[in-house]
Amino acid sequence: MPITLPAVLRHDRMMQVVAVLFLLDTAVMVVGMPYAEPLWVTLLGRLLVLTGCVTLAFRERGPVPVAVVVLLLTALYYPLGEQDGALMMVLYALALHHLAVAGRLIAAGVLAGVTLLAIAYAEAVTRAHGGGNVDDMAFLLIIGWFVGVIAFGHATRVRQDYLQEARRRALAAERERDARAQQVATAERLRIARELHDVLGHNISLIHVQTAAALHRGAKRPGETAELVRALESARDISREALRELRATLGVLRQVDEAAPTAPTAGLDRLPELVDRARATGLDVRLVTEGEPVALSPGVSLAAYRIVQESLTNVTRHSGADTARVTVTHTPDLLRLTIEDNGTGDPGETTGSGIAGMTERARALGGVLTARTTGTGFRVTAELPLT
Template sequence: MALPSRAPGSRLSARATDAVVTLLVSVVVVVWTAVMSQYESESPAATLIGWALIAVGCGALYFRRRRPVAVAVVTLAACAAYYPLSSFDGPLMITFALALYSVAAEGRFTAAVALAAITLLAVGLGEVRQSEGNRQIDDTSLVMLAGWLISLVAVGRLQRTRLAYLHEVEQRALAAEREQEARARQSATEERLRIARELHDVLGHSISLINVQSSAVLHKLSKQPQPADALAAAEAALEAVKSTSKDALRELRSTLGVLRQADEAAPTAPVSGLDRLGELVERACATGIEVRTRTEGTPRPLPPPVDLAAYRIVQESLTNVTRHANASTALITIAYSEHDVRVRIDDDGQGSADAQSLGSGIMGMAERAKAFGGELTARNTADGFRVSARLPLGPEQDLRGTE
């Protein structure tokens, strides 16, 4: 698994860090070796080869993250050649220690263990072959070297685990942030669609009735009736327009209440429901359509969201009847059962060859029904057009009907 080469919050890039570490190690090795050369002497050739090995070992550290195993092998080989040859006994071993740590920290744990074991065996065999008086490392130092190598591998492994943990935490935080943003966008979209649907139903219904009523009275006035008849027709139309616009304003304020600020008072107007079905019927009848209602089953209180959805479906259906159907009669049937409420609106109009030609109204009604786990159909019949909806009242409604 690819992990970031530095811990979160580090200001330097990986390559800049490698360059700084390489420079610091090089300064330590060079200065230490230079100081040791003041107390020891060796041939110019050995000195030249020793400095070349120091340059190779220190320079290789720059690539320790990209090629950790190769760098460890190079630094080990440089140390293996440097110490038997040089009399200065400089700290070139630091380069191999750092390289071995990097192998473990980069996730090459097996290679790190193998290199540590090879180093320990090589040093041990080299010391065993020496005579008793020529040994450079005694048994205690050899055990300390083993502990030192094991510690380097363990610390590198620990750093790898730490980086993996930090990387996982960072990825989880990013995933949680993305999920939160997606949920916020989804919630905003759903709320926007809900408000748009409410505004369409409220304004579409009321404005359609006002338009029909105004057109009807203008049509009567265009026939130049008697002044008394014209005044009566105009007065009746204006009363209907006044009542319809008043209801539209009330429902619009209630709908826009969801957009109020936190310190504003909540709307006090009652929520629309089937108990106000009579008002819809009266307004529709004012346009010249005979609207009748029928109830099947035993009426029962409905959950407010379902009650509102049923009301809006009837409202939008009557809007379509007055605007598109050219109908003279309409029948609204409300059927109650233990598990659902069914709403059906039949009219004797011309119908529609394609329900989608009625615009977004049918789609909005279908979305309302679907939100509660129900369904809605709109189709032509032998006598006109029918809109039928089923709204569940059980578990489906509990899970979905939260609008």
């Protein structure tokens, strides 16, 4: 039948060492050091040592009571017989060491001081009667032993605190990295959603207008197919453009190297195409350029294109307007966009995600965007700084 050790011996390295020391000390006293001493004294001494060993097993629950109990056992053990050995003092030193590890430096110092005073008093009384077991050198060694044990325990405590703080900081840094990564991922999802909204929303709205108009004309005038064909051809061209922009956007999103472009190819130079597609829906759109054009960064050019695109989408979708005007004003410091229509759209539409997306685009570049009704329609104004 296999021998099963108690749990305290299986998991506590110090108690394993103490158990081995107890067995060796007992073997030395029984076998290697025969002496004329009553058996009950030997058995009582072994019982005191064993009690001290067992008491140390509870040092985690109450380090101060354990140290006090071991001190009392030590005080009872050494005056008991002639052959005492050093194991009991080792147990007491371990108790003091754990006090220091537990952060009870004052308690460890007080108990060590009480022990030294007791040893000094007992030695003085013994010498007064012509005896003496502890000379001055041995007493100094005991002092050094206690100081070293407590100092080592304190150093262990400091190291444990340092490692614990290092682990805490590492966990905090990991949580911060995770939170930052989550924020970056969220921002990226919002950017992708905004980009896809701008790419698809405009063209799909135009396709909807064209197909609805074609169906209406076909139902009103079944015999006239020329206008129906033109409307369907326009819807086909717009859908082709939507697919092209979608592929360009997805191609950029798939590129992960730093040298990859960060924006689709749409820019301010493609505003005429955008206006032509809006005109194909029946909306009378005028494109006006003021000032001397200057070189624009890709980010500003893309943002300007998307703002005009979303504004024209809102005109065709919500306002019921039949005319619109897009004014692009170039200045040395900023690019101003003004999109006006003569529609009667509900001002409440300004709270939609389209206006919010345009506002966010302008804000990301350090610019501003306003959208409000006027006496004759609706106006979107964006100012994008060039530097």
